[in-house]
Amino acid sequence: MSGRVLSFEPPASREGSFLALELLPGRVHGALIDPSGRFRARRELTFDPSGSREEIMAGLDRVATGLARSSRLGGCVLSAGGVLDTARGRMVQVVDMPALEGCAVADHLSALVDAPALLEHRARLQVHGDHYFGAGQGEETFASVATGGTLGVGILYQGMILAPDGGRSGAHMTVASRQLECSCGKYGCWRTIATTAWLRQQGRELGMIENDLASWERRAVEDPRAAAVVGEYAENLALGLANIQQLCMPGLFILHGEAARASAGFRERILATLRDLSRTGGETEPRLATTTIVGDDATLLGGVALLLQRGVPSRR
Structure with a gap:
């Protein structure tokens, strides 16, 4: 089974903010976070998980654009459950939100907020958050x-x-x-x-x-x-x-x-x-x-950790 070595650049070596988003059945929440893990802004929105792709994505868009509007982003990461094609940034199987299956969500977010975007499984991002910012240090x-x-x-x-x-x-x-x-x-x-x-x-x-x-x-x-x-x-x-x-x-x-x-x-x-x-x-x-981690924000912070670990990805 393959893994990813966790190594990070010192937070002081990065400028700007990162956009971290979490998509759950019926809820999307996100934050603008600096490289030290400080939260600069938050937004949250609920939706019908059985709704259409357009309805769900509209909620995700409102949270993302509301946070990104006034910031220079170093990158964006979306966490989600289900089976994901993280290399291509696509949702493959999403039992609780079937309308999203096949959605190229990373490309969509990258164009929306004008920054490189990644898609990653929420369980793995939670590990990153614990390891870099929480009880797993x-x-x-x-x-x-x-x-x-x-x-x-x-x-x-x-x-x-x-x-x-x-x-x-x-x-x-x-x-x-x-x-x-x-x-x-x-x-x-x-x-x-x-x-x-x-x-x-x-x-x-x-x-x-x-x-x-x-x-x-x-x-x-x-x-x-x-x-x-x-x-x-x-x-x-x-x-x-x-x-x-x-x-x-x-x-x-x-x-x-x-x-x-x-x-x-x-x-x-x-x-x-x-x-x-x-x-x-x-x-x-x-x-x-x-x-x-205060507020149990390990998944959002894990998104920041992932971006710090990988470096700013290239735009697709």
Whole structure:
């Protein structure tokens, strides 16, 4: 499996700002960021993920142009999920936003903001962000874990990203064969049991109104049924992480999203299950950390790190 060595130029050697954008199902947000990681401006917009390509791209355009209007850009990077052709800057398979499949989004953004543009998988950019700006500084091997409405893991192994270009981030690994159907059409994907959508489904089945982990944890204090759901959710997250630990032994898992904001007890349940399932021991014994990046902006900052690492790319 190929990787990318992470090496960066000193921030002082660059001038201007970078445009970092993140495209999620139903939401696009972005920021204008200088090479030191300082945020100069932000914008965000929501949209219907089942809408047409024109509608989705119009939202992306409004965020991008609003941020780029008054700045000299050193580059632009867009993070997204799904299967991507990063060399050509194209969206290949986007289960939650099918209208974007085949879209040459990097060329579009480059022309729109008059700057070189890159497309990269959000899981890998999150690793870059952690390594350059966050809890992964000084680490050669670790895994960066996105939790909540999205799910994915990016892995840095001995200074290299372990992922093929445009590859998946683990959300669709099969962990519960022939059980819940995933939006990708398969059954038993990790995503079906380890995202906020699973918590909402449990709420519907139990007649509860809680729709995120924080509200489930509050109810769990007095309701044993809620406590059982929260415990199972922690174990579901650990199930996928244990597979990654067995294969790559990253040891350190940096949590982002709702698991990072949850109670210490929730994370202890993840860690206990992870250690029980993986049992690697030694220096690679699993351990958890939470993101140290304010606002959990690792993906946006990872875009800046990627541009610093690569240098300003050539215009297509």
